[in-house]
Each structure stands twice: as C-alpha cells, then as structure tokens.
Amino acid sequence: xAVLLEKIQWSDQPxxxxxxxxxxxxxxxxxxxxxxxxxxxAAASPWVRRAYFDAMRPAVRSLTDAQIxxxxxxxxxxxxxxxxxxxxxxxxxxxxxxxxxxDQVEGRAQLAExxxxxxxxxxxxxxxxxxxxxxxxxxxRRLEEIGFTPIQVTELAYIVAxxxxxxxxxxxxxxxxxLELERMVxxxxxxxxxxxxxxxxxxxxxxxxxxxxxPSAQGPFAVLTGILAxxxxxxxxQATLQGALESSTLPRRTxxxxxxxxxxxxxxxxxxxxxxxxxxxxAMPKAALTGVLATLASKDLTAEESLLVPWARExxxxxxxxxxxxxxxxxxxxxxxxxxxxxxIGTAAIANACVRLAMxxx
Amino acid sequence: MTWLLAAxxxxxxxxxxxAVAFLRRAGREIxxxxxxxxxxxxxxxxxxxxxxxxxxxxxxxxFAQGDVVHEPSHRTVTVLFADLKGFTPMSERIAPAVMVxxxxxxxxxxxxxxEAHHGHLSRIMGDGLxxxxxxxxxxxxxxxxxxxxxxxMREALARYNVxxxxxxxxxxxxxxxxxxGDVVAGVVGSDHFVEFTVIGDAVNTAxxxxxxxxxxxxxxxxxxxVKAALDDRFTLRAMPPVAVKGKSGAVATWAVESAKD
Numbered sequence: 001x002a003v004l005l006e007k008i009q010w011s012d013q014p015x016x017x018x019x020x021x022x023x024x025x026x027x028x029x030x031x032x033x034x035x036x037x038x039x040x041x042a043a044a045s046p047w048v049r050r051a052y053f054d055a056m057r058p059a060v061r062s063l064t065d066a067q068i069x070x071x072x073x074x075x076x077x078x079x080x081x082x083x084x085x086x087x088x089x090x091x092x093x094x095x096x097x098x099x100x101x102x103d104q105v106e107g108r109a110q111l112a113e114x115x116x117x118x119x120x121x122x123x124x125x126x127x128x129x130x131x132x133x134x135x136x137x138x139x140x141r142r143l144e145e146i147g148f149t150p151i152q153v154t155e156l157a158y159i160v161a162x163x164x165x166x167x168x169x170x171x172x173x174x175x176x177x178x179l180e181l182e183r184m185v186x187x188x189x190x191x192x193x194x195x196x197x198x199x200x201x202x203x204x205x206x207x208x209x210x211x212x213x214x215p216s217a218q219g220p221f222a223v224l225t226g227i228l229a230x231x232x233x234x235x236x237x238q239a240t241l242q243g244a245l246e247s248s249t250l251p252r253r254t255x256x257x258x259x260x261x262x263x264x265x266x267x268x269x270x271x272x273x274x275x276x277x278x279x280x281x282x283a284m285p286k287a288a289l290t291g292v293l294a295t296l297a298s299k300d301l302t303a304e305e306s307l308l309v310p311w312a313r314e315x316x317x318x319x320x321x322x323x324x325x326x327x328x329x330x331x332x333x334x335x336x337x338x339x340x341x342x343x344x345i346g347t348a349a350i351a352n353a354c355v356r357l358a359m360x361x362x
Numbered sequence: 363m364t365w366l367l368a369a370x371x372x373x374x375x376x377x378x379x380x381a382v383a384f385l386r387r388a389g390r391e392i393x394x395x396x397x398x399x400x401x402x403x404x405x406x407x408x409x410x411x412x413x414x415x416x417x418x419x420x421x422x423x424x425f426a427q428g429d430v431v432h433e434p435s436h437r438t439v440t441v442l443f444a445d446l447k448g449f450t451p452m453s454e455r456i457a458p459a460v461m462v463x464x465x466x467x468x469x470x471x472x473x474x475x476x477e478a479h480h481g482h483l484s485r486i487m488g489d490g491l492x493x494x495x496x497x498x499x500x501x502x503x504x505x506x507x508x509x510x511x512x513x514x515m516r517e518a519l520a521r522y523n524v525x526x527x528x529x530x531x532x533x534x535x536x537x538x539x540x541x542x543g544d545v546v547a548g549v550v551g552s553d554h555f556v557e558f559t560v561i562g563d564a565v566n567t568a569x570x571x572x573x574x575x576x577x578x579x580x581x582x583x584x585x586x587x588v589k590a591a592l593d594d595r596f597t598l599r600a601m602p603p604v605a606v607k608g609k610s611g612a613v614a615t616w617a618v619e620s621a622k623d
Binding site for chain 1: 499506
C-alpha cells in the first residue's frame, strides 16, 4: 500500500552511529557528489556498504532514467521507506525534474492513471515490491504484450529489488531523513526550466553505475545471477552475494538460514533450494533445516540464529508503520553488536531482493 | 501609415494581453485541478488504507479499480474465535454509552495483539470477534501465530482489566477457540453490501471450540490440528474430548497455558 511521505511513522533513534572512513567517503563523494548518512551508518561492513552503494545506482542498460526513478519511487512508497522516499524526490529534483513533474509522478504512482504502458509498469513494480503475492507470469506477459522487451522486464524487476534493498537498509537502520537534501533547491534559471522540456535536454546524468565482470554461468550463485543474464546487474548481484556469504563477521550458515526463512515466507522454491544446497555444504542436514523452517526455531540453532530467524521473517513485508520493525530490530543490537547486526540487516536485504528477482523464474 | 502601424501594434498588444490573461486563467485552473487531484489522491489513499483491514490488498485495489468480480479460492486458514463471557447480562447493568466504550477499548486491544502476530480481524459480532491467519497472504506459521496472538490477547485483556478497574468498571473475561482447516475465501454479498470472508467447516469448528472454553473452565482452546503445527515451546494441557453440535465424533481440545519465545 503506497503511503504519502508525511504519513510515514519513522523512528527518531537511528540504530547505528555513523562510521567515518575517509577512503570510503572519498569514493562515494567522487561518484555521488555527496556522502549520504545512510552509507556512513553502513560503513562498518565492507560488503554491506558496497551492496548498499551499488543498489543506490542500479546498473541497467534498457531503461530510461525516468523509468528507473519512477520504479524506485513506487517501490519506496510501497515499502513506506521515509528515508528513500525523501531522497528519491530530492534526487529527481537534482536530476532536473521540477516539483510539479515530481508531484505528477507521485500522483501517477498513487492513482496509476497514466497511459496503459506506464500503468502496467507501475502495477508490476508495486506488486513485486509488495509481493502479496509476487506478480504472476501473466503480469510479465502483459508487460511484453504492450511493448516491454524481456530485458526491460528483467531490469524493472531488478530496480524493484535494488530499491527494496535500499529501503530495507534505511528502514532497519532507522536512518534519519536527509532533510537538508530534501530542502535543497537545485541551481537553475528560467531557461534551464524551460529547456528541460525540450528533446535532448534531459536533466543531468545519474551517478555512474557500478561495473563488475560478467558472472560465470556455473558456480554456486549461477541460479540467481542467471535470472539477470544479459544485464550488467548480474555482475552486481554476484558480487553482493559473494560478499554476503563470504563474510567473516556473520557466519555463512546463519546468513543462509536467514535466506531460507525469507524464501519460505514468500514461498520461493528457487531461493529456498539455493539456501538448502549451500547449507548442505555447511554440513547442515536438510532435516535440521526442515525443522527450522517448520517452526522458526530449533535446538540446533545458535543463540544468535534463534534471534535472527523469526526477525528475518518480519523483514519480508515492510509494515505500513516502519517504526514497528525498527523497534523490533533494536534488541538485536544488544545481542549481536553493531557490526553483526549491520550484516544481518544486509543479509535480510539481499535475500529479500533475491526472492523478488526469482519471480522471473516462476 | 503611422496610424495603421499604431493600430496594428495596439491590436497586437490587446491580443497579447488577452493571451496572457487567458494563460493566467488556465494556470490558475491547472493549479485548482492539481490541488483537487492531490486531495483525491489523499482520499483514495485513506480509503484504501482503511479497507485493507477488511480484505487482502489485491482485492481492495481491484475493487478500487471497479473490478467487482472476485474469484473465490480454496486455502488453508487458521481461524480464531473470541467471545466475552457473561457480557450480555453485564451489559444490562451498565449504561449503553459505557458498554460501547468498554467494547471499543476491548476490540482496540485485541486488534493490536492480532496484528502484531500476522492476524487479521475479519468480523466483529456483538462482543465476539473472528480473526484469520493465512487468509490474506500465505503463511507457513499461521497456527503458531494464532496461538501467540491468543496469548498476547490474554495479556492485553489483563492490562485492560486493570484500566477498567481503575474506572470502577467490571472486569472482562473471554474465551478463545482456534482451529485450522480448508476454507473458501472470497468476496460475498449483494450489490449493496459485500465483505471478504471465509466459509467452511473450519470456521464452524473454531466457533464450537470457543464455546467449549466455558465447559472446560479455560480461556484458550485449540484443536488437535492446531496442536500438530506447534513445537515444544508451547505448553498445552489435554482436555477431555466432548461431543459438539454439527460434529459426528467427540472433539479433542487442548488448553493453551504458555509459550516460550
């Protein structure tokens, strides 16, 4: 359910303090022109901050800037992410869209009364972000019937997945809204405003997307990266998954169990099978995992896992009042410590992205 | 010639002024429409948010788009029935306004407990309520959620009773029955009144089990089918099987005592 910006209930207390890392800040500023507070709060984990930063500037090749912004804004609305919603509006303004145009986009996102092509696109993005249930094969077919190419549909799903990743990071970390950025008025004059409507005078460019080598068609992540075959996003996904599952901070087994729980919540066979296979490599027998997935508890779980398993389930559907999940996340900080809780949040965010992408295989 | 040019210039200026005035009017009109659109967006948003409490989101949105036909579907749902014990005689002793206020506070407290455990308050019937788990979205852990919700309702009622006592009002007691089974879920009604609801034996059984709480002197009862979905963190006590209306055999139930996190 889309929520208007000012109606979102957001915690006043951020979960983590900002971590200052000069090299990291220099890299972010060189690409974004600024250092968002959210990336400072994620800075303590190399893979989480990288995944978050990559998701903020999705690597796609077949969608226009307007489609990317629109899909991301709709996703942030559906996930009731106060932080991303505000930043999304501000970044559209920075890209040169006028407030009137942004209001129209927001209005279109709410009422879906644009042309059929845009309406179907918005409906697809909203339904995928919401995933109650995930859009069916018919929804994808409808998009293709009205002119979206298969790679565009794939990349739309990726935008929803990566925006959802950002939404979960910002929400679960309870990052305070970037009010200064939201209030910022981009420099411009009458000519700039008028010329932005002319063909070829599109607003200034988006931050440069990340670039990774094309992933291998074999290997542990191929089943998931294969979903994005043909898109530069496939390399990003592989790098993110590698980071998440090769971290020395949160045990690989813990991350995979969380992955399996999130897959089960959304009834995603593909992602659950991926987690089950990897957990077998971690010497966790299928029967033990079956017990965990049946009851969200088991004597085989560590104390840390016992806390994370039921919490992981709660990250699948972002509540209308984000404050609820933010309050639910706070006790984890005391139990796990700041870096492990950050990695748990990153793991939940990437697992949720994967279950949404995997709808393309259903 | 000069006069002609002056006349043309004057005519052009008049035309330009008229055009500017027209554009200003059009601008004001657009602004008015935009404001109206923003208000409509807010109203639609408000209505959709209100209605998502009563039906799954996709159903609400399809209704909002004018699609009044909803295909019913079979699904496994956990049904929770709750009823206040002795409320009818109590309501005869208190003023109607006080009674309504007591009930509103009770339903608010119960709804919060249900929502915190993935339940949806489906219907209020006098002092009774019907809540569903797994009807709006697939939920693997629906029976455990329902039992945890019932335990949260027990705690919420205890807190509410403290509040009522402070106001000099009588305490409330409830009975809760929980059963899981297959139902048909869909939008039912006429042109003038429709609701999203579930129909099936599971609903009737949950209601019958709720009525057994009086006979067994307990507040929360679950059936064998619900018990089968629970793990050893839940402490249950077996109740003697009892024959109930509409069931051929005796119904075995379990009183819920507590649950560990």
